[in-house]
Amino acid sequence: MRYARLSVGGRAVWGRVGERDVHLLSGSPLEGPTAPDVIGTVPRADAHWLPPVVPPVFYAVGMNYPRHIAHAKAATPERPEVGYRANNALTGHLSPIVKPAAVTGRFEAEPELVAVIGRTLRRATRAEAREAIFGWTIGNDISARTWQHQDRTFWRSKNSDTFKPMGPWIETDADALAGTTTLRVNGAERARFPTGDMVFDPYAYIVEITKHLTMHPGDVLWMGAESTCHLEPGDTVEVEIDGIGVLSNPVLLEGNHS
Amino acid sequence: MRYARLSVGGRAVWGRVGERDVHLLSGSPLEGPTAPDVIGTVPRADAHWLPPVVPPVFYAVGMNYPRHIAHAKAATPERPEVGYRANNALTGHLSPIVKPAAVTGRFEAEPELVAVIGRTLRRATRAEAREAIFGWTIGNDISARTWQHQDRTFWRSKNSDTFKPMGPWIETDADALAGTTTLRVNGAERARFPTGDMVFDPYAYIVEITKHLTMHPGDVLWMGAESTCHLEPGDTVEVEIDGIGVLSNPVLLEGNHS
Numbered sequence: 147m148r149y150a151r152l153s154v155g156g157r158a159v160w161g162r163v164g165e166r167d168v169h170l171l172s173g174s175p176l177e178g179p180t181a182p183d184v185i186g187t188v189p190r191a192d193a194h195w196l197p198p199v200v201p202p203v204f205y206a207v208g209m210n211y212p213r214h215i216a217h218a219k220a221a222t223p224e225r226p227e228v229g230y231r232a233n234n235a236l237t238g239h240l241s242p243i244v245k246p247a248a249v250t251g252r253f254e255a256e257p258e259l260v261a262v263i264g265r266t267l268r269r270a271t272r273a274e275a276r277e278a279i280f281g282w283t284i285g286n287d288i289s290a291r292t293w294q295h296q297d298r299t300f301w302r303s304k305n306s307d308t309f310k311p312m313g314p315w316i317e318t319d320a321d322a323l324a325g326t327t328t329l330r331v332n333g334a335e336r337a338r339f340p341t342g343d344m345v346f347d348p349y350a351y352i353v354e355i356t357k358h359l360t361m362h363p364g365d366v367l368w369m370g371a372e373s374t375c376h377l378e379p380g381d382t383v384e385v386e387i388d389g390i391g392v393l394s395n396p397v398l399l400e401g402n403h404s
Numbered sequence: 405m406r407y408a409r410l411s412v413g414g415r416a417v418w419g420r421v422g423e424r425d426v427h428l429l430s431g432s433p434l435e436g437p438t439a440p441d442v443i444g445t446v447p448r449a450d451a452h453w454l455p456p457v458v459p460p461v462f463y464a465v466g467m468n469y470p471r472h473i474a475h476a477k478a479a480t481p482e483r484p485e486v487g488y489r490a491n492n493a494l495t496g497h498l499s500p501i502v503k504p505a506a507v508t509g510r511f512e513a514e515p516e517l518v519a520v521i522g523r524t525l526r527r528a529t530r531a532e533a534r535e536a537i538f539g540w541t542i543g544n545d546i547s548a549r550t551w552q553h554q555d556r557t558f559w560r561s562k563n564s565d566t567f568k569p570m571g572p573w574i575e576t577d578a579d580a581l582a583g584t585t586t587l588r589v590n591g592a593e594r595a596r597f598p599t600g601d602m603v604f605d606p607y608a609y610i611v612e613i614t615k616h617l618t619m620h621p622g623d624v625l626w627m628g629a630e631s632t633c634h635l636e637p638g639d640t641v642e643v644e645i646d647g648i649g650v651l652s653n654p655v656l657l658e659g660n661h662s
Contacts, residue, residue: 299487306616358564
């Protein structure tokens with residue numbers, strides 16, 4: 147099943163995504179024992195896609211692909227450790243990534259698998275971690291490298307408004323680690339790597355995180371990227387993950403968007 | 405006015421705090437143009453206090469008091485920069501801080517002023533930043549120093565469950581920067597400093613943050629601490645900030661609480 151959130155008349159509404167239409171739902175599929183009712187339909191072509199979830203906690207993995215670590219001349223992590231991103235930066239499928247006028251240097255896309263948590267979890271076993279994943283979506287961890295190197299934290303380098311496109315939907319049935327992640331700019335392939343070629347997989351992260359922290363329904367865990375590429379205003383960047391879909395966003399320069 | 409959130413019959417309910425009672429509200433005072441209705445009353449003595457808000461984004465300032473910076477032999481920040489904490493770690497007034505069994509070394513309290521944002525804000529002036537503060541509350545930034553030094557991020561050193569007591573309420577009318585912050589353990593004073601003796605005040609932070617990031621109603625900004633002290637299981641730690649109130653929490657060892 148594919149679940150999305152759409153903007154309908156200015157409100158955020160959950161939907162179940164079909165081949166041609168999105169069936170709007172009375173509530174969140176993440177909450178409660180009862181499945182939400184269908185309350186309407188929007189053609190997919192007319193959908194205004196929001197981030198498919200606004201997480202209580204937004205977890206992000208840094209160095210997690212061997213080739214990324216080698217490229218960055220970083221040490222391979224000895225255990226799963228996690229950082230955070232911020233909800234203000236989230237934006238949906240097809241919405242613009244706005245490059246701030248003040249950004250100089252490399253402005254990069256990082257294509258990432260995202261696990262969406264569906265249960266309250268503490269001290270999870272690996273099997274419990276696997277069962278607690280509600281579904282999978284796609285993230286693009288936009289990064290302004292000059293700010294990343296200048297600042298004490300990642301606050302504006304990775305958390306400026308629109309720097310965290312996520313979507314288009316949550317796929318509940320994918321074998322997300324089995325296929326390929328592809329990064330395209332203006333239709334041209336810029337990176338391609340096996341999604342599951344990670345130092346630690348999502349289940350290992352969840353086991354480690356929940357030794358100390360309770361995870362909650364709707365929490366997201368962004369799994370890191372193997373490769374990145376530079377973006378310019380006017381580009382359209384696409385991240386495709388086999389079994390999930392394609393997340394596509396245009397890049398605009400600040401001041402040149404409404 | 406003082407606004408709190410209570411657990412009532414397992415649900416989170418907003419309340420307006422009076423001298424003897426908490427008047428339960430039909431909704432959040434942070435949302436909508438209409439004031440919520442009073443729907444019931446709970447004696448203050450019987451209140452189960454929750455964190456007064458669960459923020460969309462949980463901002464935290466690090467080094468922001470000159471004596472803390474000197475003590476840590478750190479450089480004085482040249483501009484306001486901000487980090488993040490995580491909602492799973494929040495707990496309310498009178499709820500236990502649980503020291504994990506695996507924590508060794510110093511386990512410290514950091515008494516902090518917290519600004520609660522009441523409006524959507526981008527590119528705020530200093531005057532707009534001042535007007536956008538809905539009110540003030542109190543935070544205790546519990547920190548496990550060995551983990552803080554061992555780990556790549558603050559994930560478990562500062563974000564383990566119960567490490568972020570916040571409350572007891574949001575005070576909308578305080579002159580929060582004018583008075584004193586006091587830290588007590590088992591009734592004995594362990595620190596006392598002028599709340600407003602900051603390198604950058606909350607308005608300066610909001611101006612800087614909103615150059616790049618949109619702040620939203622309910623976001624919180626923890627302002628850092630001048631002094632800290634070590635806590636042991638069995639202690640009761642209190643943070644008092646003039647004009648707001650007292651945040652009190654017992655410290656328990658993991659495994660010794662229900």
